[in-house]
Amino acid sequence: MPNSAKSRMIELVHVSRSFRRADGQVVKAVDDISLLVGEGEFVCLVGPSGCGKSTLLQMVAGLLDPSHGQIAVAGKEISGPGRERGMVFQKDSVFPWMRVIDNVEYGLRCRGIPAARRRDIARLYLERVGLAHVERAWPRELSGGMLKRVAIATVFANGGSVLLLDEPFGALDYVTRHQLQSVLLDLWDEGGAAARRTVLFVTHDVDEALALADRILVFHSGRQVDDLSVTTERPRTTDSLLLPEMVGIKHALLAHLGLERRPAPMQAVAGGKAGS
Numbered sequence: 129m130p131n132s133a134k135s136r137m138i139e140l141v142h143v144s145r146s147f148r149r150a151d152g153q154v155v156k157a158v159d160d161i162s163l164l165v166g167e168g169e170f171v172c173l174v175g176p177s178g179c180g181k182s183t184l185l186q187m188v189a190g191l192l193d194p195s196h197g198q199i200a201v202a203g204k205e206i207s208g209p210g211r212e213r214g215m216v217f218q219k220d221s222v223f224p225w226m227r228v229i230d231n232v233e234y235g236l237r238c239r240g241i242p243a244a245r246r247r248d249i250a251r252l253y254l255e256r257v258g259l260a261h262v263e264r265a266w267p268r269e270l271s272g273g274m275l276k277r278v279a280i281a282t283v284f285a286n287g288g289s290v291l292l293l294d295e296p297f298g299a300l301d302y303v304t305r306h307q308l309q310s311v312l313l314d315l316w317d318e319g320g321a322a323a324r325r326t327v328l329f330v331t332h333d334v335d336e337a338l339a340l341a342d343r344i345l346v347f348h349s350g351r352q353v354d355d356l357s358v359t360t361e362r363p364r365t366t367d368s369l370l371l372p373e374m375v376g377i378k379h380a381l382l383a384h385l386g387l388e389r390r391p392a393p394m395q396a397v398a399g400g401k402a403g404s
């Protein structure tokens with residue numbers, strides 16, 4: 129559960145969402161989820177394909193209505209998208225008809241931020257994601273990893289206090305994915321603990337969740353089946369991933385995903401049997 133000292137940023141109360149498929153079958157994508165995410169928490173959502181992670185994220189984004197239940201962000205019930213919530217999708221979240229810097233500025237322009245100010249903000253975040261040299265480029269001229277950097281710069285430039293990231297790095301190669309995890313964590317942590325945005329991050333990748341999260345929520349068949357705290361200090365290196373806490377959580381996650389029979393007892397891990 130979130131640190132009780134932190135204020136509640138995202139709150140779901142008995143949230144469900146069903147879909148009727150074209151063949152008439154009703155699918156319960158999200159089934160009675162109640163959860164609290166504290167301000168500044170980095171929460172990863174993990175679970176097998178089809179367990180409802182994206183549906184949950186889209187409801188928090190205000191892009192889908194729940195069939196039942198309430199969702200509140202910063203204490204207010206949501207009724208659609210809001211600028212305090214920024215989203216990055218697995219597929220590109222970049223407008224192909226705008227130059228890189230215009231993409232990053234777009235949300236600020238919509239909010240009426242003066243041109244000079246929004247250009248400064250856009251340049252700051254392009255610099256932070258390592259793309260200052262391509263601010264005048266068109267998206268078609270960039271690699272997949274660079275486009276993700278643009279999307280990350282955009283979502284931070286917009287200044288939302290809640291970031292909703294749906295497998296943003298899923299399609300990237302190993303090296304680029306690791307680089308972007310660092311970029312994301314640096315931006316998230318840049319103002320220190322008090323300034324952190326609240327993040328919901330969907331991933332299929334257990335190691336990505338271990339590298340990033342304060343807390344990992346595990347879903348199965350639309351239900352939340354576990355809530356694991358990760359207290360290991362950041363940055364989490366290859367060696368951190370071998371710490372008993374991390375190995376224990378990894379076993380638990382793999383068991384939830386059906387890749388191991390059951391979580392290894394923590395004593396066995398601490399006794400040096402990790403991975404055996």
Ligand SMILES: Nc1ncnc2c1ncn2[C@@H]1O[C@H](COP(=O)(O)OP(=O)(O)OP(=O)(O)O)[C@@H](O)[C@H]1O
Nearest residue numbers: 147148149155157176177178179180181182183184
């Ligand atoms: N628009 C829709 N119409 C009908 N069924 C849908 C719709 N969107 C999602 N579903 C169904 O809801 C369930 C949950 O889907 P969702 O995309 O949320 O899962 P997920 O955990 O994000 O999956 P993945 O990891 O594969 O992206 C699935 O059975 C899916 O087929």
